[in-house]
Amino acid sequence: MSLTDGRPDVLRLDGVGFSYGRHQVLDHVSLRVGPGEFVALAGPNGSGKSTLVRVALGLTQPEGGEARLFGEPTDHLRDRWRIGYVPQRAVVVDQLPATVQEVVASGCVARRGWARRPRPDDRERVDRALEVVALAGRRRTPIVELSGGQQQRVFIARALASEPELLVLDEPIAGVDAESQARFRDALVTRCRDDGVAVLLVSHELGAVADDLDRLVVLRGGRVAFDGPPADLTAEGVSLGVHHTDLPMWLEGPG
């Protein structure tokens, strides 16, 4: 167990393997995210990013190796509200009859206990989460009336509402408008720098946060192809700022 400031890694994978039938999706993958670290996970389609996230969160058990959250095996962690999760393509059902506030408040249910009524501090957490994503003025709006980017911010607020120590976001800004990307970046950086929340961001779109990352992990063919500060990747001639041209070329290319 590696320690940062005396605290264990919030997320740690050691030699994790996983396959779907005969297709090896993850092959001895190791990854760690320390307290307050901002780490991005990138890689081409089919490289195993989403499977890695599922293993890291304990939604899927690895076939080999070990996955730990806050120093505990993923299936032994009790206070799971310490994790905030934004799933890939969180879809709003066309007729979902829920307001922004109701969706965000659902993120507090696990922390206070599923059968308990909301307390004043729950409401304060919801208010803070809505302010972070700049949607405090839309709390009574039905979520189906928001744009795709705004809906994604609502789901980020839901993940923030329990005030987690680890935030995992799976492709949260795919197809999101520029304003929402900027709000999204501000929200993540605020949580990370001001509140010490560790962030694992899975994304093809690193441009919005490239300058804020502590580490970038690149997955290719189920293996870690790169793990280090983004500047080291830049030294290899890859510019994250214009990722839409040269990062994919680097990822898809030989080697």
Next chain:
Amino acid sequence: MTLPLPWPFDREYMQLALASGVAVGACAPLIGTFLVQKRLSLMGDGIGHMAFAGVAAGLLTGVSPLWTALLVAVLGAMTIEWLRLRRRASGDLALAVFFYTGIAGGVVLTSAAGSLDSGVLTYLFGSVLTVSPGDALGICLLGLGILAVVAVGWRALFAVAMDEEAARVAGLPVDALSLGLAALTAVTVVAAMRVVGVLLVAALMVLPVGSAQRVARSFGATLRWAVAIGVGSVIIGLTVARAASLAPGGTIVLVAAAAFTVTAALDVGRRHRMA
């Protein structure tokens, strides 16, 4: 004992029908709101068919059909949900398998009991006008139990219905809540068996919810509207059924369908004006 209520609820049998119907009219849409959100709108239908097999088992063994229906419906509902949660079968496939097995088993067991006659129709299409005081009390108690559970757990059920995976990551007991919702659905179906029948119970679970979604702007309001429309459908349906000497179960469901048509038309009009 007959209460001094105005027509059409001036007779004891109508008052018992009203009490049973209101309990079911409130509970079925309440549970249905979560099922619709989970895209399991036909769950009530599948469980209704299994409950029919339970009724048949009761007729064959001489045990009260209410209890055998409750046992079979709860076990079947929890099995369907377990298969779905374990991804052993998709929700609709698991429902279809139990749906057809239930109705076929019910027909075979009923014929084996020598009861495949018009008496079976009271379970298939309801017989709310013949509800006894004991039945009405039982249905109302089941209804109060369902209301109490939903009042305590609706926020967690909403979180699971909206995003099962995120709820699981956050640490909510998703399996227990989902199995609990399945069991509540089964209890609701059995409670509704005497009111609208096992073949029509799903309509009371879905139609008021569909209407409520078109007029409400929040999940809490959807729950309240769905209950109001469900109860209103029962009261209007019983009134029309008595006035025109119609089958009450079918009339109640037709009123709920009419409410859906009206709210859908209003919603389309509203969207046109906004566009």
